Amino acid sequence: MTTAAVPAPSARISPLAQVARLRAWLFLILLAATFEVWTRIANGASFVLSVYNLQAIAIFASAPLMLGLGQTFVIISAGIDLSLGFVMGLASVVAAHAANFGLARLGMGPAEAALFGIAVGVLATVPAGLVNGWLIAVLKVPPFIGTLGMYGVSRGAAYLLAAGMTVAVNDDWYGAIGNGRLGPFPVLVLLTAVACVALHYVLSQTRFGQHVYAMGASKAAASRAGIDVRRLTMKIYLLSAVMGGVAGALYTGRFSAGAPQAGEPLLLDSIAAVVIGGASLFGGSGTIWGTVAGAFVIAVIQYGLVLVDVEPFWQFIAVGGIIIVSVLVDQTQRRFLGGRVDE
Amino acid sequence: MDRRSMMKFAGAAGAVAGLGALTSPARAAGKVTIALIPGLTADGFYVTMHKGAIAAAQALGVDLIYQGAAEWNVALEVPVLEAVVAKKPAAILIAPNDKQQLIAPLKKAFDAGIQIVCVDTFIGTGVFQTGSGDADFPVSYVASDNVLGGKMAAAALGKAIGGKGKVYVANVKPGISTTDQREQGFKEGMKAFPGAQVLETQFNDDDANKAAAQFQAVLGRAPDLAGVFGANLFSASGAANGAKQAGVAGKVKIAGFDAPESIVAQLKDGTFEMTIAQHPAEIGYFGLVAAYAKVTGNPVPTAIGTGFTVMTKANIDDPNVKKFLYSSK
Numbered sequence: 124m125t126t127a128a129v130p131a132p133s134a135r136i137s138p139l140a141q142v143a144r145l146r147a148w149l150f151l152i153l154l155a156a157t158f159e160v161w162t163r164i165a166n167g168a169s170f171v172l173s174v175y176n177l178q179a180i181a182i183f184a185s186a187p188l189m190l191g192l193g194q195t196f197v198i199i200s201a202g203i204d205l206s207l208g209f210v211m212g213l214a215s216v217v218a219a220h221a222a223n224f225g226l227a228r229l230g231m232g233p234a235e236a237a238l239f240g241i242a243v244g245v246l247a248t249v250p251a252g253l254v255n256g257w258l259i260a261v262l263k264v265p266p267f268i269g270t271l272g273m274y275g276v277s278r279g280a281a282y283l284l285a286a287g288m289t290v291a292v293n294d295d296w297y298g299a300i301g302n303g304r305l306g307p308f309p310v311l312v313l314l315t316a317v318a319c320v321a322l323h324y325v326l327s328q329t330r331f332g333q334h335v336y337a338m339g340a341s342k343a344a345a346s347r348a349g350i351d352v353r354r355l356t357m358k359i360y361l362l363s364a365v366m367g368g369v370a371g372a373l374y375t376g377r378f379s380a381g382a383p384q385a386g387e388p389l390l391l392d393s394i395a396a397v398v399i400g401g402a403s404l405f406g407g408s409g410t411i412w413g414t415v416a417g418a419f420v421i422a423v424i425q426y427g428l429v430l431v432d433v434e435p436f437w438q439f440i441a442v443g444g445i446i447i448v449s450v451l452v453d454q455t456q457r458r459f460l461g462g463r464v465d466e
Numbered sequence: 467m468d469r470r471s472m473m474k475f476a477g478a479a480g481a482v483a484g485l486g487a488l489t490s491p492a493r494a495a496g497k498v499t500i501a502l503i504p505g506l507t508a509d510g511f512y513v514t515m516h517k518g519a520i521a522a523a524q525a526l527g528v529d530l531i532y533q534g535a536a537e538w539n540v541a542l543e544v545p546v547l548e549a550v551v552a553k554k555p556a557a558i559l560i561a562p563n564d565k566q567q568l569i570a571p572l573k574k575a576f577d578a579g580i581q582i583v584c585v586d587t588f589i590g591t592g593v594f595q596t597g598s599g600d601a602d603f604p605v606s607y608v609a610s611d612n613v614l615g616g617k618m619a620a621a622a623l624g625k626a627i628g629g630k631g632k633v634y635v636a637n638v639k640p641g642i643s644t645t646d647q648r649e650q651g652f653k654e655g656m657k658a659f660p661g662a663q664v665l666e667t668q669f670n671d672d673d674a675n676k677a678a679a680q681f682q683a684v685l686g687r688a689p690d691l692a693g694v695f696g697a698n699l700f701s702a703s704g705a706a707n708g709a710k711q712a713g714v715a716g717k718v719k720i721a722g723f724d725a726p727e728s729i730v731a732q733l734k735d736g737t738f739e740m741t742i743a744q745h746p747a748e749i750g751y752f753g754l755v756a757a758y759a760k761v762t763g764n765p766v767p768t769a770i771g772t773g774f775t776v777m778t779k780a781n782i783d784d785p786n787v788k789k790f791l792y793s794s795k
Contacts, residue, residue: 166687175712179682182711186675278536286794288510289699291728302710309711378674378703379737380728383508388673425676429683435669436640 201406218244616651631692677704
């Protein structure tokens with residue numbers, strides 16, 4: 124990745140807009156405070172000052188967040204990647220098969236087999252990402268349709284490879300990557316944190332990141348400014364697929380099995396996390412930290428409502444309601460600040 | 467793998483039919499074609515059911531068509547049904563995706579002279595050949611008794627937790643007849659343990675990640691949680707992972723439903739205390755036999771209940787238990 128001395132987008136933004144950019148974090152703090160009061164009343168315990176709660180929420184947020192990180196780049200570039208739902212599952216199944224192959228046929232130890240499984244699983248997503256990029260950049264297929272096609276293709280491939288079932292893996296090392304801890308930190312959460320920092324750097328500090336914003340704001344302008352939009356599009360969808368691959372390979376470790384449908388329920392959560400985090404589906408805006416906050420907003424609501432024992436059917440309403448409120452706040456803020464309003 | 471076994475089956479069926487031509491002219495006169503439409507294709511349960519149907523088809527010299535939709539959706543299942551009807555099989559075994567919405571499409575097939583057998587799920591009330599109602603035309607309903615399966619889970623889990631403590635049901639989403647019945651059966655079964663308390667059910671939308679977080683949240687509120695009944699595979703494995711992440715694996719007992727091959731290791735390492743295996747191959751086998759009997763003019767029971775096997779660490783290596791693992795092979 125080329126590192127250029129370009130200013131981060133935040134450097135050009137007014138102080139008021141800076142506060143607005145932290146909206147998702149403010150929202151998260153508000154939610155945490157609400158649950159703090161609620162759990163103290165309902166359970167007589169603290170919500171925030173509990174290592175147990177924080178670990179559980181962080182693990183819960185990790186999976187949709189891993190998908191959401193790549194999705195952030197895609198959405199900023201004014202695209203969408205629906206294929207992630209099953210690209211993740213494909214990677215999960217391939218990783219399971221590869222780890223088993225490594226153990227049984229290549230004479231690998233459990234640690235090597237785990238790494239081999241993860242590497243092959245992630246590599247398996249490269250064609251999906253390249254085809255997505257090619258469809259969108261070269262054949263000018265709308266992202267929604269192109270990636271929906273890849274959603275189907277990777278789904279079929281994953282189910283074929285798994286013969287319609289789940290693929291068991293018995294590898295303690297692989298299991299430890301999915302379920303182990305370093306001190307109080309779950310390994311899964313640490314890996315997600317590393318990915319967040321790395322991709323935040325890429326998005327905010329590199330020329331590639333700047334080009335993603337430029338393309339999302341105006342493809343024509345970006346092209347006139349000399350950006351190779353085709354190449355850029357390929358790179359963005361490749362990044363997204365690879366992040367889906369990482370999420371899938373980690374899923375296999377966590378559940379000791381590769382599952383084709385691993386990512387299906389996470390896809391919408393990952394998109395919601397990006398949007399709650401302040402990205403516009405029309406492109407040009409969004410940040411990695413916003414997406415992090417978005418993923419935690421969803422995780423805190425879902426976890427918190429169960430912790431305080433809200434009846435399950437109310438949980439559906441609460442989660443949907445909070446997504447609507449979040450988007451409304453976003454729209455209002457854009458109007459107020461004179462930014463582009465999604466209509 | 468599926469396709470290979472299909473071809474193997476086609477070859478074997480051809481051979482059986484060939485033999486039949488020598489020994490029994492009646493059978494050779496018209497080879498019976500029977501179709502199986504699963505609730506969805508991408509599911510170990512139906513893959514195994516298909517295997518059972520293949521075994522019966524081979525034994526009877528029947529041509530078997532297997533076609534289904536990739537997901538549980540009426541709008542996808544009906545076109546598959548219509549395409550299968552166009553091939554004019556003598557009978558269709560189907561797992562209807564909806565009790566009500568599949569009645570009309572299946573009635574149309576029935577009126578075209580095709581016998582209908584419901585497998586796993588049903589239309590109308592699931593009580594057939596009564597001479598009343600608009601959905602009593604199927605020949606038979608062949609399935610596990612899911613209420614009974616839930617009760618068996620309660621009996622086994624209740625015993626494992628010593629009859630006391632808190633338990634809850636991890637379920638997919640409301641409105642699916644089979645998982646609703648398992649939950650109902652489990653709650654009825656738990657009444658035999660007055661020392662145990664059944665908490666609110668948690669719905670996870672078939673998302674293992676969510677089921678894991680829900681487990682941790684319930685445990686956070688109820689540290690004396692003793693057990694969880696996962697009403698399907700992802701609910702159970704999600705709850706089991708929650709227990710692992712919370713460091714209470716093996717302490718809080720997890721009872722699962724269904725039995726993919728991955729369950730073996732998880733029973734052995736204590737991730738699962740037990741799982742209730744259905745017998746999908748039996749459903750496929752007896753469903754096909756029922757359809758064949760009807761087509762060849764023999765009487766058929768209107769309901770055939772297939773069994774369950776409770777799998778635990780102690781019995782999983784027993785070949786008589788192991789054979790009920792779901793498998794495509």
